[in-house]
Amino acid sequence: MTIATSTKPTLNWVNIAFFAVLHIGALLALIPGTFNWRAVGVAFFLYWVTGGLGITLGFHRLVTHRSFQTPKWLEYFLAFCGTLACQGGPFEWIGMHRIHHLHSDQDLDPHDSNKGFWWSHLGWMIHHAPAQDELSRYIKDISDDPVYQFYQKNMIGIQVALGVLLLLLGGWPFVIWGIFVRVVVVYHCTWLVNSATHKFGYRSHESGDNSTNCWWVALLVFGEGWHNNHHAFQYSARHGLRWWEFDLTWLTIRLLQTLGLATNVKLAPVPVKQ
Known part of the structure; x- marks a missing residue:
């Protein structure tokens, strides 16, 4: 069956409203x-x-990617922290990211960078x-897990609970900075992996797509900016393969x-490049 790609995508008004509320809240x-x-310190801590x-x-x-294993x-706990990012x-x-890797920078890639920086950064999420x-x-390994089901169904409720806790601890400044500002900053920094690291930077490996290594994105998102390395060796727990490609997440692992x-x-089956 051929999937039509010429039809203009329909707007996702739920996502548009959700993003608008968060960005307006950040302006407070x-x-x-x-x-x-x-409050700023709380925001930085929750950003990490x-x-x-x-x-x-x-x-x-x-x-x-199951690049390593941990106790359940x-x-x-880490998946709970990811749910708090409100993405x-x-x-x-997880499902969208696996689809992205399967069809990177092709028509079936949800955030195909060939459609432009804006599309890969945000546009794809405000359309169906x-x-x-x-x-x-693409999520058969986690779809029946009751803990993941709870996170999936209660993402907003979990965020609201965090907001109530922050309100009790530090009043509205904690809520504004710890929820709205933090979520918006994490959004745009994370989205740069879809947009900037398919446009800016250098390529160390032939990965069959537009992925690049971008140092400043790597600094913002804990090593994720070494994106060409990652696309070449998707299962590798280490993304920064040269000694100077600083990868804080690899150090955490x-x-x-x-x-x-x-x-x-799991590591890339090549020597670390000097």
């Missing part, structure tokens, strides 16, 4: 009285917890993605390995 940080350094431990380490390298309790539940994030209808095929919490660590 500009109002006098909503800023304090404790949700973007670094949750999305990069948990959703991406651990669950999506730790996997669930869709684990089924959506045909790949959404195929998710069940090494720490877990030293503590006996990361096993079966």
Whole structure:
């Protein structure tokens, strides 16, 4: 069966409204009285917890690619942190990313970079993605897990619970910075992996797509910017293959390995490039 690609995609108004509310909420940080350094510190800490431990380490390298293994309790904790990033539940994030790798920069890639920077950064999420209808095929390893089912069904509720906790701890500045500002910053930094690292940077390997290694994205998202390396060796727990390609998430995996919490660590079958 041939899938038509010429039909104009329909807008996803639920996502549009959701993103609009979060971005408007982040703008509240500009109002006098909503800023304090404790709130900024909470935002930075949660940026690391949700973007670094949750999305990069948990959703991406651990669950999506199974580049290493951890005890189940730790996997669930990291997936919980990823759910707090509010980038869709684990089924959506992991399923879409697996589809992306299968069809990278082709018509069936949800965020095909050939459609432009804006499309791969955000546009694909504010339209109905045909790949959404195929998710069940790509998440069979987690779809029956009750913990992942709970995260998928309660993403908003989990975020609201965090918001209530922050309100009790530090008032509205904690909520504005720890929820709205943090979520929006994690969004755009994570989305740069779909957009900037398919446009800017250099290529070390022939990966069959437009993926690049982009140092400044790597710094923002804990090593994910070494994207051409990743697309060449998708299962590798280490993305920064040259000595100067700093990969904080790989260092975290090494720490877990030293503590006996990361096993079966998979690496690219090539010498680290100097």
